[in-house]
Amino acid sequence: MxxxxxxxxxxxxxxxxxxxxxxxxxxxxxxxxxxxxxxxxxxxxxxxxxxxxxxxxxxxxxxxxxxxxxxxxxxxxxxxxxxxxxxxxxxxxxxxxxxxxxxxxxxxxxxxxxxxxxxxxxxxxxxxxxxxxxxxSQQRSTTGRSAARPGSSRRGGASPLIPPAADLLATEFVAVDFETANRRGGVSACQVALIKFVDGRPVDKLSTHLKPPGGWDHFEFTGLHGISWRDIEHAPSWPMIEADVHRFVDGVPVFAHNASFDRKVWSELDQFFAVRTLPERFYCTYRTATRLMPGLPNYRLPTVVGACAPDYWLNHHDATADAEACGLIVSSFQRQPELA
Missing domain, CATH: 1.25.40.10 (Tetratricopeptide repeat domain)
Structure with missing residues (x-):
């Protein structure tokens, strides 16, 4: 920077x-x-x-x-x-x-x-x-009804947040989660975690607090994620980790749970700071779970990871834990025989 x-x-x-x-x-x-x-x-x-x-x-x-x-x-x-x-x-x-x-x-x-x-x-x-x-290009279907099942061809109106089979079965992928300081928008991001998975296992991570720019640094959600100004006062800003994010993602598929939120945060950070890090292949485990795991009481992250990785203890709204949970969900999907 x-x-x-x-x-x-x-x-x-x-x-x-x-x-x-x-x-x-x-x-x-x-x-x-x-x-x-x-x-x-x-x-x-x-x-x-x-x-x-x-x-x-x-x-x-x-x-x-x-x-x-x-x-x-x-x-x-x-x-x-x-x-x-x-x-x-x-x-x-x-x-x-x-x-x-x-x-x-x-x-x-x-x-x-x-x-x-x-x-x-x-x-x-x-x-x-x-x-x-x-x-x-960033708009997403809100119902998921037109989204294709992973592995099927997409028709007009299909959700690009549902991965094709090749990306869902990728041996290497990244799971991401953002936390924001307030409801003003993605530029208020105060924590990001990216977890790299290879062959179904987490092998590397890039996790840090983020310092929002002036005017975006009012903390409204401290009660949710526990992050306050004291935690981010000396943290890097988004452009300061731009090169690290580029190297870490390196073109592999990226997944988030409720990706419409995380993709919006990522896009708004890039736009505000005039950088380009947003991955082209960005998919949603929430929407994919509604296709591959019918019948769950809901598709919130704790529910889905509880079904996919019941031994995983989720510290919900910690970006590192949420990103790892998202990656474990993808790994569980990859073990489904009908996708092999």
């Missing part, structure tokens, strides 16, 4: 926003510019992906200061830098801002802005389409 004045730039988001709210735009610009420069240096050195959040912040502050010509120069320079985007919709958003800046400069100088306004409108539509496409 790039640092500015010794602090990870992801931890300075709240400071930039506070300075903007207080009208201290010169200070906000200096801080955002410093963070952006640190990000650019890391990206050019190949030490991380572009966090275009800070490019956008500098552009917003320059616009609020009515320095439209400087905003246009900033955006032109960034878009011509050759640094690949972390997300296509973010890059289109910057191109949209540049088109609007050019249109405003046209108006200021008495030129016809219609060409740049047309480009701005086109990019608004393109950005909207990209965001809808990204969101659509």
């Amino acid at each position: 790039p640092r500015y004045r010794g602090t990870p730039i992801c931890d300075l988001v709240d400071d930039v926003n506070r300075l903007k709210r207080d009208g201290r735009l010169d200070e906000a610009l200096a801080l955002a510019q410093g963070c952006m420069d640190a990000m650019v240096a890391d990206a050019r050195a190949g030490r991380g992906q572009a966090m275009e959040f800070y490019v956008t912040q500098v552009a917003i502050i320059l616009r609020r200061m009515r320095r439209i010509d400087d905003e246009a120069r900033l955006l032109q320079g960034w878009l011509a830098s050759g640094i690949p985007p972390s997300r296509d919709d973010h890059r289109v958003g910057l191109r949209k801002r540049l088109a609007k800046a050019h249109a405003d400069l046209d108006e200021q100088s008495g030129r016809d802005p219609s060409q740049h306004l047309a480009e701005w409108r086109r990019l608004v539509a393109e950005e909207k389409a990209l965001k809808q496409a990204s969101g659509g």
